[in-house]
Amino acid sequence: MSDPSTAPPLTRASVEAAHRLIAGHVHETPVVTSSTLSRLASTQRTPQDLAGTPWAGRAPAAPVLRLYFKCENLQRVGAFKARGAFHALERLKLDPAWDPARGVVTHSSGNHAQALALAARSNGIPAHIVMPSISAPAKIAATAGYGANIIFSGSTSVEREAVTARVVAETGARLVPPYDHPDIILGQGTAGLELLSQATSLIPSPHKTLNAIITPLGGGGLLSGVALACSTTSTHVFGAEPSYEGADDGRRGYYASPFPSRVEAVSSLTVADGLRTPVGRIPFSVITGPRPGAAAVDTEAAQASKEQVGHGGAGQGANPFGRMVAGIYNVSEDEIGAALRLVYERMKLVVEPSAVVGLAVALYNEDFRAMVEREAGADGWDLGLIFSGGNVNLDSLGRLFGKTQQASGT
Amino acid sequence: MSDPSTAPPLTRASVEAAHRLIAGHVHETPVVTSSTLSRLASTQRTPQDLAGTPWAGRAPAAPVLRLYFKCENLQRVGAFKARGAFHALERLKLDPAWDPARGVVTHSSGNHAQALALAARSNGIPAHIVMPSISAPAKIAATAGYGANIIFSGSTSVEREAVTARVVAETGARLVPPYDHPDIILGQGTAGLELLSQATSLIPSPHKTLNAIITPLGGGGLLSGVALACSTTSTHVFGAEPSYEGADDGRRGYYASPFPSRVEAVSSLTVADGLRTPVGRIPFSVITGPRPGAAAVDTEAAQASKEQVGHGGAGQGANPFGRMVAGIYNVSEDEIGAALRLVYERMKLVVEPSAVVGLAVALYNEDFRAMVEREAGADGWDLGLIFSGGNVNLDSLGRLFGKTQQASGT
Missing domain, CATH: 3.40.50.1100 (Rossmann fold)
Structure with missing residues (x-):
C-alpha cells in the first residue's frame, strides 16, 4: 500500500x-x-x-x-470493494518506491479479496491473497478465477496476519488492507x-x-x-x-x-x-x-x-x-x-x-x-x-x- | 373478454x-x-x-x-402478463356490451391471475380468479392482495373450467383467458x-x-x-x-x-x-x-x-x-x-x-x-x-x- x-x-x-x-x-x-x-x-x-x-x-x-x-x-x-482496490492500485502506481513486479497482498475471504485480485490482474501485476483454509470453496474458486495466488492460513486474525507478514517478507508485495487506509x-x-x-x-x-x-x-x-x-x-x-x-x-x-x-x-x-x-x-x-x-x-x-x-x-x-x-x-x-x-x-x-x-x-x-x-x-x-x-x-x-x-x- | x-x-x-x-x-x-x-x-x-x-x-x-x-x-x-391483462381491460372498456360492474374472471394460479387482478383493481372493477385449492399459499395471498375474489376449484382443467363457467353464469363476469385471445x-x-x-x-x-x-x-x-x-x-x-x-x-x-x-x-x-x-x-x-x-x-x-x-x-x-x-x-x-x-x-x-x-x-x-x-x-x-x-x-x-x-x- x-x-x-x-x-x-x-x-x-x-x-x-x-x-x-x-x-x-x-x-x-x-x-x-x-x-x-x-x-x-x-x-x-x-x-x-x-x-x-x-x-x-x-x-x-x-x-x-x-x-x-x-x-x-x-x-x-x-461489490463496492472494486472502487477501493482500483484506487489503491492507481495510487501505488504513483509511488516510486513500489516495484509493480512484486505485486500486492491482502488477507480476506470476502469481496475485497476478489476486488484486489481483479485490480491486480487488470494492471498485469501479481496478487497474493491470504485466505483461511476453511473459506467457502466458491469464494476460493472465485478469487482464484481472477488469477490471484491463494495462500491458506488458519482462521484467527493472528494466524492470518502471521502468514501475510511471511508473504510480504518473501515476495516484497505491498499490503493493501481492506478498509483501514x-x-x-x-x-x-x-x-x-x-x-x-x-x-x-x-x-x-x-x-x-x-x-x-x-x-x-x-x-x-x-x-x-x-x-x-x-x-x-x-x-x-x-x-x-x-x-x-x-x-x-x-x-x-x-x-x-x-x-x-x-x-x-x-x-x-x-x-x-x-x-x-x-x-x-x-x-x-x-x-x-x-x-x-x-x-x-x-x-x-x-x-x-x-x-x-x-x-x-x-x-x-x-x-x-x-x-x-x-x-x-x-x-x-x-x-x-x-x-x-x-x-x-x-x-x-x-x-x-x-x-x-x-x-x-x-x-x-x-x-x-x-x-x-x-x-x-x-x-x-x-x-x-x-x-x-x-x-x-x-x-x-x-x-x-x-x-x-x-x-x-x- | x-x-x-x-x-x-x-x-x-x-x-x-x-x-x-x-x-x-x-x-x-x-x-x-x-x-x-x-x-x-x-x-x-x-x-x-x-x-x-x-x-x-x-x-x-x-x-x-x-x-x-x-x-x-x-x-x-x-411479469410481462401485466401487458396483456391491461390491454384486455382497455379493449373491454370499448365494448358497449360489457358491464364493468360485472367484472372479469379467469382461471390461473400464476402470473396472469395477479396481472388481471391488478388491472381490474386499477380500473375499479371486480376480478374473480379461479385457482386450484392446492395452489401455493403465497400465490393465493399475492392474488388476494390485489383485491381479487378467489374461488377455489379442483386441479384438473375440467374442474377449473366447470367452476369458471359457474362464476360466469352467476356473476356475468367476462372471461379473460391467459393467452388464447x-x-x-x-x-x-x-x-x-x-x-x-x-x-x-x-x-x-x-x-x-x-x-x-x-x-x-x-x-x-x-x-x-x-x-x-x-x-x-x-x-x-x-x-x-x-x-x-x-x-x-x-x-x-x-x-x-x-x-x-x-x-x-x-x-x-x-x-x-x-x-x-x-x-x-x-x-x-x-x-x-x-x-x-x-x-x-x-x-x-x-x-x-x-x-x-x-x-x-x-x-x-x-x-x-x-x-x-x-x-x-x-x-x-x-x-x-x-x-x-x-x-x-x-x-x-x-x-x-x-x-x-x-x-x-x-x-x-x-x-x-x-x-x-x-x-x-x-x-x-x-x-x-x-x-x-x-x-x-x-x-x-x-x-x-x-x-x-x-x-x-x-
Whole structure:
C-alpha cells in the first residue's frame, strides 16, 4: 500500500480526485427507485409490529421517506470493494518506491479479496491473497478465477496476519488492507459521490439533493468515504449495523460516553457476513470527527438528545449532526432477513445480506424513523441507500430468508 | 373478454395500437446487457461439454452473440402478463356490451391471475380468479392482495373450467383467458415492440437493429405477440421451451411433418412452471403462419433443412424463415438451472426459471448456435431475449439451482 503518511487529505476533493483515477476501471452503477419500498418505508408501523422490540409500547413513528438505491451489487466483482482496490492500485502506481513486479497482498475471504485480485490482474501485476483454509470453496474458486495466488492460513486474525507478514517478507508485495487506509476510504467514497450526483435527476422535490444517505458499516471504509463525499454538502450521512452478537461495535463506540471510543474486537456470526469486522482506526476517526462547517459537537446537548430519543432503546438515535456521520443505527437478524426478502421479491435484485442493513434501518428502526419524522416533517426525506454487494451463496438463500413471511401486494 | 371476432387484426400496427392503449398502466422495463454473458454465449463449447447431449460427437458451434435482455421481471406484478391483462381491460372498456360492474374472471394460479387482478383493481372493477385449492399459499395471498375474489376449484382443467363457467353464469363476469385471445397476444407483443426500439441505442454494429429475438414459449401469447411486433422488420423471432416430460409441445407441433400440427395436451412438471401449458390455438396459428413479405414456406425445403440441421437431435433447428416464428428450440432442466444460476450470479437479477429458457438456448443448444454461426458468420448476431418474469418462491431457490456448479470469473 502507498504510505499512509503520503496519502491525500481526507476531504471531498480527494474523493473527487479518486473518482477521476478509477474512471474507466469501475462501473458507474445505476441508482434505482421502488415505489413499493418507498411506500412501505413511509407507512406507520402498528403497535403490534413493535411488540417484542426495544420500542414496544411507544407510538410508532410516521416518517415520509423516498428511497434511492445505489446498486453496487452491479459493480465489478459484485461489490463496492472494486472502487477501493482500483484506487489503491492507481495510487501505488504513483509511488516510486513500489516495484509493480512484486505485486500486492491482502488477507480476506470476502469481496475485497476478489476486488484486489481483479485490480491486480487488470494492471498485469501479481496478487497474493491470504485466505483461511476453511473459506467457502466458491469464494476460493472465485478469487482464484481472477488469477490471484491463494495462500491458506488458519482462521484467527493472528494466524492470518502471521502468514501475510511471511508473504510480504518473501515476495516484497505491498499490503493493501481492506478498509483501514486513506486510499481505500477515498476509493469507496466515490460510490457516495456518484449517488449524490445521479439522484439529482430523480428527486421530485425542488431541492434536488438527497437529505441523507445511509450505508452499511463493517470496517468503515464505505461509511467514512461516503461521509467525506458528502462533507461539503447538505446531505447527512448515517451508518447501519447488525445488532447480533455485538456486531454493532461501530454504534457502541460512536455513542460511548463521554467520548467516542472505538471497539477493537468483535466476534459475531451475523448473517450480514460482510459486517462482522470491527470498524478500523482511520474510518472510526473520520466517522466520529467534526463535520467541516458544522458547530463543534455539543456533547452535553447530544447526550440530552440521546436520552430523549433513545427511550426504550440502547441510546441509539442520538443525533449529533455536528459529526461527520450523524448517527448509527442497528437492526436484528430477522429485520435483515425481512428487508432481504423485500428486495428480492419487489425489486428483483440479488443482494447480499450486508447490503440491506441500511434499508432494514429505514423500515424497522423506530429511533431512525422518529428522527426522520422530527427532522423532515411532512416534506419527508429523500434518502439514498447503498446496496453494497450482491455476492451471496445461492444454495443457502432459502435459509437466509429465515422465518420471515412471504409478502403480498402490488 | 371482448368478442374475438371484433378484435383488431393480428398485425404490427395493432401491437402499436395496443402499446398506446396500455401506456401509463405498465412500465417500459429496462433493456440491459452483460459482457460476461455475451462472452459466454460467444465461447465455443468443448467436446466434453457436449458429452451426454444430443450433440455428442459433433464439432461445437462457434457463434458470435451480443445479448440484450428485456427485463419484464421488473414489470408490474413481476411479469410481462401485466401487458396483456391491461390491454384486455382497455379493449373491454370499448365494448358497449360489457358491464364493468360485472367484472372479469379467469382461471390461473400464476402470473396472469395477479396481472388481471391488478388491472381490474386499477380500473375499479371486480376480478374473480379461479385457482386450484392446492395452489401455493403465497400465490393465493399475492392474488388476494390485489383485491381479487378467489374461488377455489379442483386441479384438473375440467374442474377449473366447470367452476369458471359457474362464476360466469352467476356473476356475468367476462372471461379473460391467459393467452388464447387476440387482445392478450397484442398486449404481450408490446414487450417486443419496446425491446426493438430500446436496443437501437445499445447496438454497436452499424445496422442498429436486433438480428433476432428469442422468447420463452408456454401458452404462446408472448411469442406470437413478439412475432407480430417484428413482422414488418428484419428481426427474426425464435421460441424456447423446456424439453422435460414433453413440455416442448410447441416445438413438436411446429416441426410436425408434413404440416405444423398443434399438440393439444401437455403434462409436464418442468421447473419452468410458467411453460407447462400447451400452446394456444390462436398463438399457434400466428407462430406457424406465413411471415408477411416472406416467400411462402417451402415445406420440402424446410424439411430438407431440418434433416440437415437436426443431425443427432429431434429435428429442431429446422429454420423455415418464411414463417412468423423462424424456429423453436428446447433445453434440459439442467441447462435451465445453469442459466438461472448465471443470471443470479452475474447479472444480480431475480428471475423465474421460465424466464431464462431463451438464454439457455443461446448458451447450450447446439442446433441454435450452429444456425447462428451459419447465418451470421463472423459479424455475429445482436440477439434480444425477454426475461419474462421474476416471481419465484424464494424458499425453494436453493433447490432450483439444482446440481449446477457455482461459476467463477469476472
